[in-house]
Structures are given as C-alpha cells and as structure tokens.
Amino acid sequence: MTAQLRAQRISVVTTERVSSPGLRVRDVINLGRQPYTNWRGHLSDTDYEVIADAMRTVDVLKFANQPFDSLSDGERQRVMIARALAQDTDVIVLDEITAFLDLPGRVEVMSLLRTHAHTMGKIVLLSSHDLELSLELADRLWIVDEGKVKAGIAEDGVILQAIANAFDTKNVRFEPAIRQFRLRDPMLAITDPP
Template sequence: MSDPKKHSIAVKNLTVGYKDKIVAENINFSMGEGQLCAIVGVNGIGKSTLLRTLGKLQPKLSGEITINGKALELHSSFELAKTLSFVLTEQPASKNLTVQELIALGRQPYTNWIGTLTSQDKQQVEESLSSFLLTELRHNKCHELSDGQLQRVLIARAMAQDTPLILLDEPTTHLDLYHKVQILKLLQQLAHSKQKTIIFTTHEIDLAIQLCDKILILDDNENPWGTPSELIEQKHFEQLFPSEMVQFDAKTASFKVNK
C-alpha cells in the first residue's frame, strides 16, 4: 500500500468483530479526498461492523486504521468530531426538533460552550439545507417527515459538521427507487464538489456500481476493493450470490434473476 499520509483513510490487514468473535478479516483499502465508496456484501457479512469500527464506535480486533496519516486510536473524541461524521440507521432521539435545529447540531464541535452559532456556523447550516433540498422544510418537526426526507436531514447534519470523512450505514434503507437514487446522487455530488471522502454500506449494488468511485466487496475471503469497472473485469460480482438464483451480467453491470 502506498503512503497512508496521502490518503484520507487507509486500512491495513484489519480484523473486525466482538471480543473473541471475528466477523470479517483481511480488509485492506485506502481512499483519498473527493471519492464515494460503497461497502457491499451479503447480509451478516460484517458491513455495519466494519463501518462502526472505522468510526471508532467499537474497537478493532487487529490491524491498522489511519485517518490523515494518524492512527485512529490516537485521535481524541474532540479531534474525531472535526474529522469524521457518522449517519446511522437508528432514528435520532431528537425527532421533536425542527429540521433546521437538527442540522444545526452538526455544528456542535465548533460552537462555544453555550452553543452559540456564529455567522460561519449559520452559513454552513444554510448550505446544508440548500444542498439537500430542505430549505422549504426548515421549520418542520423531524417527526413530521417521510423516511426519505428524514434521511436527507441526517445527511445534511453530517454535511454541516463539515468533516473530511463521512460514514453512513445503509443510507437508502426503506426508500423507494427514486429517493434511493436521489440520496446517492447527493452523496456523489457532496464527495466530488466538496472533496469529501464518503463511505457507506448498502444493499443497492446495481446503484453503487453506477454512482461510486470505489467499492469494497466483503466476501469472507479476498474482500476485493477497486473501481466498479475493475471489480466487474475481475468477475468479483459474479461470486457474490449463489448462481442458481441470481447471476451478474457484466455487459449491463446488473444482477438478473434466473427464471
């Protein structure tokens, strides 16, 4: 692997799991700024466990995770709040807040001890509202929103936190196809226009192939990582699911059901 200091995040020989239970091992990848990456794989393979480990929500079992050339475990909580933001599948406890209030919580790492928003903080909140098409919903309570709208608010809060690295666990769960595409295109735009490093877990492999710069496939073996076209060429998607039921069509870069 090349010099990790040139990467926003670098992972080497990583093993994740719980105490003495290994969930996934032999994970290696590195990502620079301005890239969108999906973590894909079958259910129970360890996608969320890996993401939570990258975000220091749970300890790694072995291996290395470096962010901006510094080992993850050496980052203080305060440093991490300015380095990475996390969007989990669990619903926020603060659904009684308005859209604008919830997004403004993303500015907490930067506000003074009484939490006063500066003009820069307010500008960041405005930009997040606008980028995620939420300006007209700013005064709505979060409990009044649809699943798709709430998901946009949670990602907008992460954008307002303005961290170089954003991790999202299943950001398109419970959404229809239009809103799945909308969320992933917004993430792609955020990565490319704001030079963010964005990593998310997903079951939407067809969409990830079309929209991501890089993909990590957890397959309980090699855990290949690369551009979608590289992974297609190396036939890694064809080995994801039992072939008697589902087959990957390399020409259309999509899965087909065997009838």
C-alpha cells in the same frame, strides 16, 4: 484524538431511526455544527451559512421548521445527511443510507453525495446493498464476501466477478457485462393469476 477533533474530521449517518422529541428539523441539522461551537453552543454567521448550504444541498429547506419526529423515514434520513454535511468533515461515513428512500430518492442522494465528494474534496464512505447504483456512482468499491475483501473500480473484472460470487443465488445471477442482476429463468417472473 479528542472527541471534538474526531467530530471535526468524521461524520456518521446510520440507518437507526433517530428520534428527537421537541426538536425541529433545523435544530437537528444545527447540531452538526456542535464540534465548532463554544461551550454554550453559540452558532456564528459562518455556522448558519454552512447549515443553510447543507439544507439546500439535501433539499430539506421546505420542512426546516417542522418537528423532526413528524417526518417520514426517508425525510429523516435526508435530514441526518444534511446534519453530516453541516458538520463539514473530511470523511462522511454512511450506513445503508438509501434504505428508506424510493428509487428516485436513492439515485438523487447517492448522486449528491458523489458530487459533494468531488466538488468539496471530501471522502464519502458508505455501505450499501444497492449494487447496481453503487456500480454506477462509486469511484471505488469494496466487496466483502465471507470475510474476504476485494477492492477496485466498477470497470474492474475482479470486482464484477466478486459481486457475482457474493450475490448469485439459485434464481438470480449477476451479469458483469451489463452490471445488472437477472433472473436465471425469465419464466420465474411470470406468475399465474390466483
């Protein structure tokens, strides 16, 4: 597969802090269309429509003309997701994309990716340590523990037990029945004032 064909089929968003000196947010998102342009990089009317739709979907229109490097980490992450959507690939691979987002932002981004996958017939594959949110929004889960992989749906007892096996600690346990992590001793949450 050529690099161009691969870029038309798979887009990637990493947790790396991307820097693009001199580029506006709009310019960074425009780069998502590069696999479809000619050697001069000329964008068509269709390209601009796809870009505008991606910016609306991820809610980055409000800072489209700002310098990319002036954005917070969370805003940059949204821009990189918009770039991936503008790339319009069948598969989007994302690595810990919610790492720089606050709780409402994490829920919103994960939800919009799920909606995008379902409405556009795309595959969204992401790695995440946000297990409770993943259990709520993912269609399928893969749990990797000590080199072994368990796969299934959130309602699958095997997956829930795999989560408990992989992430339970001395002080924290995963409760499969409610799909949440809890302190083993609730008194650990209470601390004496200094």
